[in-house]
Amino acid sequence: MPQVHLVVRDLAFAYPGRPVFEGVTFRVPPGGRLGVVGENASGKSTLLGVLAGRLAPTVGEVRTAGRLAVVEQELDPAEGLTVGDLVQGTLREVRETAAALDAAARAFDHGDGDGGDDGTDAAASAAGLAELTDLLARAEHLEVWDADRRVDVALTRLGASRDPDRRLDEMSVGERYRVRLACRLAERSDVLLLDEPTNHLDDAAVAFLTAELQAWRGIVVVVTHDRQLLDDVATAILDLDPGMDGHPVLYGQPGYLSYRFAKTQALHRWRQRWREEQKRAERLAARLDASYEGLSDEWRPEKGSQKNRRATRARIHVKAADRLVQKLEAEAVEVPTPPLELVFPDLVAMSPGWDPSASVVELRNPRVSAGASAPADARPRLDLAGTRIAVPPSGRLLVVGPNGSGKSTLLGALAGTVPLARGTRTVVDGARVGTVGQEESVPVGLRMGDGRLATGFDAYAREALDLLAAGALDPELLVPVAALGLLTEDDLDRPLAELSVGQRRRFEIARALLAVPHVLILDEPTNHLSIDLVDELTRALQRTSAAVVVATHDRRLRDDLGDWPTLTLA
Structure with a gap:
């Protein structure tokens, strides 16, 4: 298999006037399967667009090696595009690789290749052998001899249409997605990017997808809310929700349960620190109010005091209050507001006068x-x-x-x-x-x-x-x-x-x-x-x-x- 990798460093993306994410850094090795999670609008689909090269990052870099394929949530097909068109597009590279291998094998000199005294023929023979070896490795990786059956199996197992004349623009979103997903799985790309792949799949289709991803020999990056899929396939999880430092967090342990435990602990610490800082801010405001109230009332000397003495004591109290402000502000820690948490309302089971034994x-x-x-x-x-x-x-x-x-x-x-x-x-x-x-x-x-x-x-x-x-x-x-x-x-x-x-x-x-x-x-x-x-x-x-x-x-x-x-x- 050709060498593949995916490296992302200090990546950020923003639309005009609206930042989406920043500080994204990770590396996925061959055989790695990165799950991407995060709140809605945190930029998960946008990140896939940047990784696929469809969107240009604001800052940072993405380095990939190997063939890349992406399956987005929605496929907007050209008018008249059919299932057969997608399948033929999927098989195009496979067929081109098979044809190139066949041509290279026919052109290769299977003699001794010593090429005479100047060694020219020997060098050409060595180059031809290297090309033939590379093409053979590529063909074996793509399993070119099994491609047609592989596409048919993927369409069948995912519950997708196998009718080559069926128009994509006449299908539902889920039907189109299953056709595209089947084709991409059959392609055997080196880097596979998936956006919510289980949304339109039933149990049998999800089981097939899970087995395909577990056996994937390249790299997989999957945006998903499917906790079971994360548990089954993810070797690491990238959470695009900013942590307390404002940057996304990479959890290096495999599986959803490890991620859930680590994030729950982090959120607990975050919310606790935020509450402490809110209380500190309230104490600061109360002490300031008390100090300046004292300045106007308690520290006013009795009538008849010397005018310059009253002014001096006022200045001293102002300075003491300012020093208190500086001390409390120096002790404060800038803690951003924690993420939203669902507050489910108190719903009622019945209205007055209902028969509790009757069905609603x-x-x-x-x-x-x-x-x-x-x-x-x-x-x-x-x-x-x-x-x-x-x-x-x-x-x-x-x-x-x-x-x-x-x-x-x-x-x-x-x-x-x-x-x-x-x-x-x-x-x-x-x-x-x-x-x-x-x-x-x-x-x-x-x-x-x-x-x-x-x-x-x-x-x-x-x-x-x-x-x-x-x-x-x-x-x-x-x-x-x-x-x-x-x-x-x-x-x-x-x-x-x-x-x-x-x-x-x-x-x-x-x-x-x-x-x-x-x-x-x-x-x-x-x-x-x-x-x-x-x-x-x-x-x-x-x-x-x-x-x-x-x-x-x-x-x-x-x-x-x-x-x-x-x-x-x-």
Whole structure:
């Protein structure tokens, strides 16, 4: 295998007027698999863009050796581009390497190559042998003789379309991603960059991806919120969230659990020091107030004192107060504000007068058709004949199953957003339901009445007013969006269109909590979230008094919620 490496030193990147990250330094050796984590908008996808050469760093350097391939979260295909086009692009270098090897083998002089007295032929023969050796090594690394089968296996195992005529612009984001991922895995690049690769994969596909990455002979850099994937494949973890010194932190121990323990300890020390400095600042302010109050009252000599004596004592007290200020300021330590922490609201299980034995929401015998545009014999999106799904107050339900099994459809039916072709949905009068779907429910380009793009505060206020008008919100129970620890006030003041995918996902969670719901229905809630928030959200869902229904492919989340009643869809 050719020598490969990836070295990053003092890397920084900024958009005009907005720094993204700085001080990024790491090295990934051959066989290394670096996991990249961090809060939403910390620059994870941007870092991949810089490593891939698509973005130029503000400062610092990136040095790579070997062929590089990247799989971004979203593929924006040219009109008419097909699965076959991607596959042929994948196989192009493989075929070129095989052709070059064949040509070099035919041209090579297999004689003794001594070339006469001047040694010219011998030198040419040596050069030809070196070229042939290099090409053979490259062909063996790429496994050129097995490339077609390898592509077909990857497409099959990832659940991607194998139809060469299928147009990419007619596929969903997840379908396109799986095709691109399969092709990149089959390429056998030396440096592979992946952005959230498990977002669109079911269990079988994730198992295949994990095995491929564990056996990867080059370098892997993977941006992911998937804690199990980090545990299974990461040999080191780079956290782009600035530490107390303001720089990203590289955790050199393999696996998520080692990283989680080390970061939790670091955050505990950070928050403790920050609280101490806040108290110190409060003491400083109080002592200053007391000192200057004393200057105006206690240190004023009695009436009749000599004027110059009064002025002298005042100056002495001013100097003493200034020395106190200097001493306390010298002892202070500049500790930046710690990162946000989720503050989950107190949700209620029932409203007064409810029967505690009755279900808050219930489905019986549900069936959802394939849709008006589907063929008459198309399989229904959901068909659970003879099934009753009941969610009692404070109840729990975990919904699992492969892609296409109807998990999202079932959750939509429970929430009342997907109409039933058969069956019934009943819900307790006055029950509030909060939902987080896979797709964003607030248009990114939402505009206000004056034509400006809506900010997070705008969209949240509009939602609250709509709920109040519909009688679906108790104004005494409104949850302030800025109090949740999901987004900063600065982020909430920005147009939604300027927020990252992960930040908009955080906003969707905030919207679901706005009305203090009795039931939370969450479809793939960990998608696009930082792993710190995933841990915090998991604990909140386990403890809340509200009923919770979760559909997820996240293996660690399923383990964490493993004691919940589980509905498996086939």
